[in-house]
Amino acid sequence: MATILFLGDRRYLEWLLAEGKPGGDLAFVFGGGGDWAAARAAGSEYDGVLWQCRRADARILSQLQSTRKLCAPPCLMVMEEASPEATVALLEAGAAEVIPADLSAREVISHVRALVKRPQTVPRSGVGPQVLQAGRLALDLARYQALVADRPLELTPRELGLLRYLLERPGQACRREELMQQVWDGTVRARSRTLDVHVGRLRRKLAGAEIRVVTVPGVGYRLESD
Secondary structure, eight states: OEEEEEESOHHHHHHHHHHHOOGGGEEEEEOOSSHHHHHHTTOTTOSEEEEEESSOOHHHHHHHHHHHHTTOOOEEEEESSOOHHHHHHHHHHTOSEEEETTSOHHHHHHHHHHHHHOGGGSOOSSSSOSEEEETTEEEETTTTEEEETTEEOOOOHHHHHHHHHHHTSTTOOEEHHHHHHHHHTTOSOTTOSHHHHHHHHHHHHTTTSSEEEEEETTTEEEEEEO
16 A cells, blocks of 8 residues: 655545545655645655645745755645646756646546556566676666766656656657656656656756657657767
8 A cells, every 4th residue: 555645635535535546556745735735745654645725835945945956755745726837836946747637536546546556666676687787887777776987877767767668768769759658657747848848857867877758749758878
């Protein structure tokens, strides 16, 4: 069973539990909505965080950045006043995904399930190499850790999943829909900027790795070595 820390309005959580039918695979813990609650999100006892907020204000962004620096579990943001700018800001701050508050309870629960599955964080046993390399980058599949010249990279689970998928297909153009399906379990909408934001963050973090994530116009992305 996956344990989810909920941050936000208790009434929203009660509605979610009543209408979303989470079943026996998800357990929600109410963490409140104050500043103190965000610090709890860094606890290793949680498999994910569901964070409900009205808007992406400075306080929310600061709390999200702080918890992500502490290797917090992946965070799914539910935002009432959604906009492309706010979504980008939350993703840049470290959110794994941002969804609008007008989704049904069952849709939200499905997003939570996809969040905690995180198939990209589980190394394949006995299949393929245990270390993927390109340029100065090495991805240790046993530890699921990325290194550039023995320097660890601080990557989120989604960034690691995206990097792994591209590393396993060097030079191959990967379609946007393919990446969304494989890394986000198909839960990301086709026009969402989630993929583009994650690629942008990954490009910045790969500085000095002697590899590049190249945009393939009208298709998606591919990984190339310098």
